[in-house]
Amino acid sequence: MKILTTNYISCAVKACKSTSLSFPLHFQDAVLVQEEVDFKPEFITNILPRIEWEALKITAVELGFTTLPAQKPEATEEAPLDPQVLKDLHTLLLETQVTEGKLVCANCKHVYNIHQGIANFLLPNHLALPLIMITNF
Amino acid sequence: MDINNPQNYEAEHVHRVYELIASHFSATRFKPWPIVEGFLKGLPIGSIGLDLGCGNGKYLTVNENVFMIGSDRSTALVQIAHDLKTQDSLIADTLELPHPDSRFDFAISIAVIHHFSTTARRIASIRSILATLKPSSNSETNGGKALIYVWALEQPNSKRGWKEGDPQDVMVPWQTSEGYSGVKGGSGKLSKGDKVVTYQRYYHLYREGELVQDIVAAGGIVLESGYERDNWWAICAPPHR
Numbered sequence: 413m414k415i416l417t418t419n420y421i422s423c424a425v426k427a428c429k430s431t432s433l434s435f436p437l438h439f440q441d442a443v444l445v446q447e448e449v450d451f452k453p454e455f456i457t458n459i460l461p462r463i464e465w466e467a468l469k470i471t472a473v474e475l476g477f478t479t480l481p482a483q484k485p486e487a488t489e490e491a492p493l494d495p496q497v498l499k500d501l502h503t504l505l506l507e508t509q510v511t512e513g514k515l516v517c518a519n520c521k522h523v524y525n526i527h528q529g530i531a532n533f534l535l536p537n538h539l540a541l542p543l544i545m546i547t548n549f
Numbered sequence: 550m551d552i553n554n555p556q557n558y559e560a561e562h563v564h565r566v567y568e569l570i571a572s573h574f575s576a577t578r579f580k581p582w583p584i585v586e587g588f589l590k591g592l593p594i595g596s597i598g599l600d601l602g603c604g605n606g607k608y609l610t611v612n613e614n615v616f617m618i619g620s621d622r623s624t625a626l627v628q629i630a631h632d633l634k635t636q637d638s639l640i641a642d643t644l645e646l647p648h649p650d651s652r653f654d655f656a657i658s659i660a661v662i663h664h665f666s667t668t669a670r671r672i673a674s675i676r677s678i679l680a681t682l683k684p685s686s687n688s689e690t691n692g693g694k695a696l697i698y699v700w701a702l703e704q705p706n707s708k709r710g711w712k713e714g715d716p717q718d719v720m721v722p723w724q725t726s727e728g729y730s731g732v733k734g735g736s737g738k739l740s741k742g743d744k745v746v747t748y749q750r751y752y753h754l755y756r757e758g759e760l761v762q763d764i765v766a767a768g769g770i771v772l773e774s775g776y777e778r779d780n781w782w783a784i785c786a787p788p789h790r
């Protein structure tokens with residue numbers, strides 16, 4: 413699971429979605445690998461405005477990356493982003509992967525497992541949406 | 550069709566079957582449908598989206614300039630998709646997506662929602678897809694959009710020959726050999742002397758106009774819709790906010 417993906421993951425429990433505690437999920441016992449991916453500066457430049465920076469900072473610290481800028485780097489017409497900043501983001505967001513570990517919701521405390529790089533978000537029956545809620549409308 | 554518990558019904562007649570036929574199914578699926586390919590290739594660089602019910606992940610690599618997270622209920626299929634490396638994939642249910650609302654530029658749901666066994670669950674799945682998309686303003690240009698693709702009841706040119714007026718809730722056989730182990734890129738064809746095993750998958754065949762109707766019932770705005778190779782498709786956006 414890539415770090416970019418974690419910026420787009422919340423708790424799967426419907427009732428958690430309305431609370432800010434369900435995003436981002438929190439890592440435990442994460443095992444990381446680096447895997448080379450083609451660097452495309454324009455792609456990273458366009459991804460950057462879409463990132464929830466505060467959530468990314470939380471995730472980065474949990475995984476041991478402490479060099480992320482406090483403020484999201486922003487490009488302007490006169491001052492495009494420093495290529496090194498883009499390269500560092502590329503490395504963090506796309507090349508760094510969590511292969512084993514857990515993701516925990518701070519609201520309901522549910523634990524989602526990551527195994528061989530694949531996170532499993534299927535809910536046990538008692539947390540899944542009650543049948544009545546989606547059949548009665 | 551009398552379905553007392555649709556969740557258990559789908560677990561038995563959809564999820565379990567895909568788990569069992571995953572490698573064979575995957576070996577027969579590598580050519581993207583033109584409408585899907587066109588939709589994905591038309592996205593701006595750096596768009597971020599979802600492939601909900603991604604199966605073996607054949608759509609994840611159509612456009613390398615967008616980032617896609619594929620998800621499927623079948624662990625066996627996600628394991629195949631995950632080998633692709635450039636995108637990401639995970640195990641999730643379309644009715645309980647692990648994604649924050651209103652963040653995505655696009656989503657695709659290809660040949661998935663016809664596996665939900667009641668109208669209410671099909672509409673709920675569309676609502677769940679729409680919730681992930683960036684809200685659209687009145688200009689309809691800056692919000693997220695989803696492409697939904699389902700099997701049609703009207704299939705005059707297919708060997709199955711279904712047509713208007715036929716039953717819409719059907720079991721469709723999948724034939725595979727006992728102990729099939731498909732190598733990716735293989736033909737997936739059965740060979741002589743194989744012991745054939747038939748699995749039945751549940752489908753709801755959509756009649757003309759029904760997909761658009763379900764999207765509207767889910768609160769969505771239909772931007773475009775049509776028919777392609779035995780399937781109905783629609784491109785839709787979440788409600789204006």
Ligand SMILES: [Zn+2]
Binds near residue numbers: 423424425428434522
């Ligand atoms: Zn939760």
